[in-house]
Amino acid sequence: MSQPSSNSNSRWPRWLRRHTLELVACAVIALGLLMLLQPFAMVLYTWSFVTMLFGTVMFMVVSKFPE
Numbered sequence: 001m002s003q004p005s006s007n008s009n010s011r012w013p014r015w016l017r018r019h020t021l022e023l024v025a026c027a028v029i030a031l032g033l034l035m036l037l038q039p040f041a042m043v044l045y046t047w048s049f050v051t052m053l054f055g056t057v058m059f060m061v062v063s064k065f066p067e
Contacts, residue, residue: 021062027060028055 014020032052035044 006034018062018065018067019054022059025055025062026058028052028058031055 029052032048032050032055035048035051038044
């Protein structure tokens with residue numbers, strides 16, 4: 001039996017690897033939470049749920065990427 005080569009992951013650009021994009025997704029979720037909790041701008045509060053939802057979906061998709 002042959003083991004999968006590590007070259008299969010080298011086809012992915014470095015910025016498309018799981019670790020980097022998971023950090024970006026977590027930052028988007030945190031931004032949405034901050035938008036939800038701030039008391040100053042109604043526009044930020046309005047878009048906070050969409051921002052958190054986008055970050056969550058992004059995290060779910062990115063977690064399937066190679067390391």
